[in-house]
Amino acid sequence: MPAGFSALDFYFILPExxxxxxxxxxxxxxxxVPKQDGVLLGVALTTIAVTLLAVCSFAGLxxxxxxxxxxxxxxxxxxxVVVLLSAAITVLMSAPYLRVxxxxxGEYYFLILCATVGMMFMSSGLELITLFxxxxxxxxxxxVLAGYLKPNPRSNEAAVKYFLLGAFSLGILLYGMSLLxxxxxxxxxxxxxxxxxxxxxxxxxVLAVIMVGAGMGxxxxxxxxxxxxPDVYEGAPTPVTAFLSVGSKAASFAMLLRIFVExxxxxxxxxxxxxxxxxxxxxxxxxxxxxxxSNLKRxxxxxxxxxxxxxxxxxxxxxxxxxxxxxxxxxxxxFMQLGAFAIVTAMRRSDIIGDELxxxxxxxxxxxxxxxxxxxxxxxxxxxxxxxxxMGKMWLFGAAIDAGQIWLVVIAVVNSAISAYYYxxxxxxxxxxxxxxxxxxxxLGPAMAVALGIAVLGTLALGVYPxxxxxxxxxxxxxxxxxxxxxxxx
Amino acid sequence: xxxxxxxxxxxxxxxxFSIGVIGVLVRRNIIIIFMAIELMLNAVNINLVAHSQQVxxxxxxxxxxxxxxxxxxxxxxxxxxxxxxxxNKETVNIDEMNVMRW
Numbered sequence: 001m002p003a004g005f006s007a008l009d010f011y012f013i014l015p016e017x018x019x020x021x022x023x024x025x026x027x028x029x030x031x032x033v034p035k036q037d038g039v040l041l042g043v044a045l046t047t048i049a050v051t052l053l054a055v056c057s058f059a060g061l062x063x064x065x066x067x068x069x070x071x072x073x074x075x076x077x078x079x080x081v082v083v084l085l086s087a088a089i090t091v092l093m094s095a096p097y098l099r100v101x102x103x104x105x106g107e108y109y110f111l112i113l114c115a116t117v118g119m120m121f122m123s124s125g126l127e128l129i130t131l132f133x134x135x136x137x138x139x140x141x142x143x144v145l146a147g148y149l150k151p152n153p154r155s156n157e158a159a160v161k162y163f164l165l166g167a168f169s170l171g172i173l174l175y176g177m178s179l180l181x182x183x184x185x186x187x188x189x190x191x192x193x194x195x196x197x198x199x200x201x202x203x204x205x206v207l208a209v210i211m212v213g214a215g216m217g218x219x220x221x222x223x224x225x226x227x228x229x230p231d232v233y234e235g236a237p238t239p240v241t242a243f244l245s246v247g248s249k250a251a252s253f254a255m256l257l258r259i260f261v262e263x264x265x266x267x268x269x270x271x272x273x274x275x276x277x278x279x280x281x282x283x284x285x286x287x288x289x290x291x292x293x294s295n296l297k298r299x300x301x302x303x304x305x306x307x308x309x310x311x312x313x314x315x316x317x318x319x320x321x322x323x324x325x326x327x328x329x330x331x332x333x334x335f336m337q338l339g340a341f342a343i344v345t346a347m348r349r350s351d352i353i354g355d356e357l358x359x360x361x362x363x364x365x366x367x368x369x370x371x372x373x374x375x376x377x378x379x380x381x382x383x384x385x386x387x388x389x390x391m392g393k394m395w396l397f398g399a400a401i402d403a404g405q406i407w408l409v410v411i412a413v414v415n416s417a418i419s420a421y422y423y424x425x426x427x428x429x430x431x432x433x434x435x436x437x438x439x440x441x442x443x444l445g446p447a448m449a450v451a452l453g454i455a456v457l458g459t460l461a462l463g464v465y466p467x468x469x470x471x472x473x474x475x476x477x478x479x480x481x482x483x484x485x486x487x488x489x490x
Numbered sequence: 491x492x493x494x495x496x497x498x499x500x501x502x503x504x505x506x507f508s509i510g511v512i513g514v515l516v517r518r519n520i521i522i523i524f525m526a527i528e529l530m531l532n533a534v535n536i537n538l539v540a541h542s543q544q545v546x547x548x549x550x551x552x553x554x555x556x557x558x559x560x561x562x563x564x565x566x567x568x569x570x571x572x573x574x575x576x577x578n579k580e581t582v583n584i585d586e587m588n589v590m591r592w
Contacts, residue, residue: 128553129552129553129556132556132560133556133560136560136563136564140563140564140567143567143568143571144567144570144571147571147574147575150574151578153578153579153589154589154590156571156574156575156578156579157575157587157589157590158590159571159574159575160520160571160572160575160587161587163567163568163571163572164514164520164523164524164527164568164584167524167527167564167568168514168527168530170531170560170564171507171510171511171527171530171531171533171534172530174531174534174557175507175530175533175534175537177534177553178503178534178537178538178541178550178553179537181538181541181545181549181550181553182500182537182540182541182544182545184545185541185545185546185547185549186547186549187549187553230590231590234590235589235590298590
């Protein structure tokens with residue numbers, strides 16, 4: 001095999017190159033014009049927009065480049081659009097937050113963009129080393145971002161916890177990968193699938209599946225690997241929490257699907273069983289723990305754990321329809337989860353942290369627009385029509401029923417009913433409790449208004465007209481190698 | 491004289507990995523936990539090199555270089571984070587990490 005990459009390979013990673021260059025320019029600007037927050041915000045947004053255009057220009061391609069290291073297919077493009085959109089909304093909601101907290105904007109945007117580059121490689125990697133480097137690029141940026149509020153003990157603690165558990169999970173994931181390499185002699189997913197096709201299932205392979213599953217389980221915050229999530233989500237700066245719960249989760253799901261669906265179809269029965277159990281306990285523990293929270297960020301953290309459980313249903317189904325339903329759910333989750341965190345960010349004012357549930361008292365009276373937006377997000381997260389969350393859940397559960405996973409759907413529906421309680425409790429706080437509103441009035445700056453506007457629009461539009469997202473997700477899922485369009489045999 | 495085969499190295503790696511995992515779970519000092527994590531990563535490296543010998547290609551050894559690079563980067567980031575924590579709390583004991591509770 002001749003060495004080296006061709007010029008075409010560099011053309012196909014143009015979006016990643018553009019994003020990296022934009023991030024480096026930002027880092028330099030943060031030294032030259034450290035005080036001009038507006039300029040830095042503009043450069044960050046322009047970079048993301050240009051990258052998004054470059055990604056979209058590759059839509060419809062189905063290429064394997066760099067000698068099978070990366071895929072430019074519909075699946076990768078879908079996830080790249082999701083992470084870039086979430087990066088854009090995160091950057092928009094960060095602008096006012098950074099001002100209130102008095103943080104340096106340049107380095108912050110740089111780290112957000114670096115994390116995004118990592119996520120893009122996670123969604124297109126076809127090879128274990130590439131996927132792992134993408135994962136680490138993302139994780140390393142998030143370790144720093146979680147501790148970005150340096151004098152704040154909560155933020156310090158979040159960073160230390162995330163770092164220690166992230167590095168620990170990396171060790172487990174890598175050990176699983178080394179076992180896979182030992183069993184197959186290659187790190188390419190296609191090669192692994194080929195080598196395992198005729199092989200008998202051995203104890204080593206099962207161990208490898210469990211360790212890779214556990215390592216990925218940490219990243220998507222599935223129970224029992226979720227212990228870090230509530231603390232990190234609560235302690236980290238709110239926009240970082242938002243990005244962590246959407247971008248990082250979406251990219252980790254992309255990597256998980258790549259490894260298991262493309263690389264390990266031969267061990268389908270083993271990992272389906274594993275993810276079945278993970279999905280069931282993740283939904284249940286996430287929802288029950290969310291019931292008693294008094295901190296809004298912590299409640300959303302547990303809700304995000306529960307959503308990881310719903311998303312795992314798509315992995316368990318593992319057919320084209322299941323994965324498509326999962327992609328739809330991720331597209332929907334992007335808007336509603338980022339929107340909810342954008343409101344928590346807007347609640348942070350100079351005189352109040354505003355992340356407790358009781359800080360929402362009388363929000364409808366004080367700022368009807370913000371109250372209405374929060375109402376949309378809560379209904380959507382709870383899966384109540386006519387919002388996008390309902391459409392996402394309906395599709396996901398429908399795919400699972402088609403695949404014969406009745407019990408999993410029963411558990412999921414019971415869980416959705418439980419979750420309605422704590423989402424509607426937020427509405428009760430906004431609407432009914434009016435006593436002692438704390439803090440100064442909420443003022444939405446232009447950046448925050450745009451972020452909230454996009455999120456509300458996405459949540460409502462996808463609830464009323466979801467067809468476009470459905471067809472995109474369907475064609476994206478079909479490009480995943482080794483996926484079966486038929487109903488799974490079990 | 492017993493011949494040392496790649497299989498022996500995988501056993502060594504498994505032992506080292508287990509020591510690392512136990513170290514993470516039982517130690518209370520953040521720095522020691524971090525050292526235990528490095529031990530896990532080195533167990534991975536030994537495993538990769540042993541398997542590379544066994545399956546007779548060099549991909550495993552290339553993998554090791556990436557793991558070493560990432561471990562170094564992680565040490566830089568991690569020690570910075572631990573330092574920031576120490577500045578505020580004047581301790582590196584994880585039992586003192588109790589600002590946030592359920």
